[in-house]
Amino acid sequence: MPRLKTVQSKVTKSPRRPFEKERLDQELKLIGTFGLKNKREVWRVKYTLAKVRKAARNALLRRLVKIGVLDETKMKLDYVLGLKVEDFLERRLQTQVFKLGLAKSIHHARILIKQHHIRVRRQVVDVPSFIVRLDSQKHIDFSLQSPYGGGRPGRVKRRTLRKGDGAGDDDEE
Known part of the structure; x- marks a missing residue:
């Protein structure tokens, strides 16, 4: 039976200077x-x-x-040894939402994230400390279900729409 050929990688490296x-x-x-x-x-x-x-x-x-x-x-x-805490805090979702102008303040950004208004790519993220990768940064926007993103309108807007529809029906009769 013939012997199978195997690929052998390098396992040792001799020193550069033989006599140290x-x-x-x-x-x-x-x-x-x-x-x-x-x-x-x-x-x-x-x-x-x-x-x-x-x-x-x-x-x-x-x-x-x-x-x-x-x-x-x-x-x-x-x-790497020169990195600071601020470098990592800049990459948080909360900071990125504020820097992109989706929120009025850093605290508003946290509330938007916790209330499921923000998504990264197609995934709704509700963790403000989520570290945003460089390639995902341009995909941060409002969720499709959020009233900010064109979803179902909020409570106050629904009430005003309902009042407007109700008032319009009374005028026609």
């Missing part, structure tokens, strides 16, 4: 402490750790750019 006193001593200490067979096993673990760190760094930066807290030109960990 500090690194050689550190590797020798690790070999003795953990009972490793050779330095290639140390290099394999270091390479795996480097891949995990790189993946975590990229995932964090990508996530912060996606929600709009970090700019694409500032995709470095130094900028």
Whole structure:
């Protein structure tokens, strides 16, 4: 039976400088402490750790750019450490509704959200602390069921319409 070919990825990375006193001593200490067979096993673990760190760094930066807290030109960990509370508070739905002019004040924005008047894309969101992604920001508007969005009119407007219809019927008779 023929042997199947497998794709093998790189598992180790040898050091750039072969003779560094500090690194050689550190590797020798690790070999003795953990009972490793050779330095290639140390290099394999270091390479795996480097891949995990790189993946975590990229995932964090990508996530912060996606929600709009970090700019694409500032995709470095130094900028992440410089983030402030205000950067995250700017991305809340309550703040975005006020900034877009859908509400008269920041407090009015909170009330509109809690009373189901605001939607993001097609989904009605009733959580003021909802973090709005950068691509969803342009899809914030009034709900279709909301009187602000052309839905059923509110209580006062319905009453005035009813009075207007009732008065019109009496005049015709």
